[in-house]
Amino acid sequence: MIYKVLFSDYEYASVEIEEKIIRKFIPDVEFIHAQCKTEEEVIEVAKDVDAIINQYAPISHKVIERLSNCKVIARYGVGFNTIDIDAAAEKNITVCNVTDYCLDEVSDHAMTLLLSLARKVPLFNQQVKGGEWDFKAGLPIFRLRDRVLGLLSFGNIARRVAEKSQAFGVKVIAYDPFISEEVARAYNVELVELDDLLHQSDFISVHTPLTDETYHMIGEEQLKLMKEEAFIVNTSRGALIDEKALIQTLHNNEIAGAGLDVLEVEPISADNPLLKMDQVLINPHAAWHSVEAQEELKIKTAQNVADVLIGIEPKYVVLPRKNKNT
Missing domain, CATH: 3.40.50.720 (NAD(P)-binding Rossmann-like Domain)
Known part of the structure; x- marks a missing residue:
């Protein structure tokens, strides 16, 4: 045969x-x-x-x-x-x-996007290469230690993000209805409800699988719960975030920025407003690769x-x- x-x-x-x-x-x-x-x-x-x-x-x-x-x-x-x-x-x-x-690759990439946003590294690089030498161009910048990272889902990749971020003194919380308190405690992570995570987090890192139930789980209503100085990072699937709602939220300066390795439509179209936003980092679905x-x-x-x-x-x-x- x-x-x-x-x-x-x-x-x-x-x-x-x-x-x-x-x-x-x-x-x-x-x-x-x-x-x-x-x-x-x-x-x-x-x-x-x-x-x-x-x-x-x-x-x-x-x-x-x-x-x-x-x-x-x-x-x-x-x-x-x-x-x-x-x-x-x-x-x-x-x-x-x-x-x-690719557990280390994706968790490393999520941390890279988070750190780049927090320290305004791409913005400073762009400003200096454009002839401007002024740290005030990236203000405000907040100390990482004691800031709150909220993880959407707490699977294998998110657990590595938790471990790596804690090395910077970041407090980690997570939303995952399928994970026990015992598992979360083993990683020094507090489980919270989704709304609480959105309210408390200075950084949100998305690691949820894409299903019918999780499609657009972060939409206009959820984005409005985030702090103005908060960043959102997505290295999972683009459609977990309602991109139109995210664009409007960023346009209104209602959150500080986003790091996106994935988008609803890939590759990104040339007229996508995200491409013109300095507070947004976009990568070509590369987090998995080594x-x-x-x-x-x-x-x-x-x-x-x-x-x-x-x-x-x-x-x-x-x-x-x-x-x-x-």
Whole structure:
């Protein structure tokens, strides 16, 4: 039997690492390489495949209902919002992600954005290169020690942000209805309700997965609860923040600024008002990346596929198969 494995899309120079790992366990395999952007493009190449490795292409209900033989959909990354989980469950397809490949990269990046905003580093750099030598251009600047960092979600990445920020003397609070007080206390973090976090925080760092329930969880109402001197950092998913509401809030100087590695629409459009705001840092969804993290992600994604196809429960499972004989 020859297994068919589809790469629905990928932004890497090659997928040799993935192919090598899968061939190690499944010698008879055909790899299909695509760069799908639409549902129709995925459907055209995926109808009879045994496995899909996915990055950004939409693996929607429309796509999944047309899959006749698929056993596993493995996504490059922690998030799985490109995949219709309910539709996969109906078709008895295992869905996998990789939850631990870039913990230091993303937490380091969140801290970098936070520190850059707090110390006004990009603004000072821009001012000096423009011929202005005046520290007052970045005022006000507040001492980091004893400021409050609020974490939206308290998973693996947020926990590392907590540890790293505490080294600067920052007090950390978190909102996560799925985490126990005992776990939070182990990291010297206080669990609070969302409104309390928004009221108290000098910095907010977003680490929540994107689901139907968390879409635009930070909107106009939530932004109005933030302090005028507060900053918000997002290294998770752009759609967790209502971008139109954020733009209006920043325009009105109702918060101090934002550090955004992710946006609702990527890449950002040339006419997006955020590009003209000096108090906003924008990165091209780069927080996850390092040479080591990319290689680890490719290895673990491929191993997820190999495990399912040879009948082993993969390590990283979002949705398991109920019946492995179908």
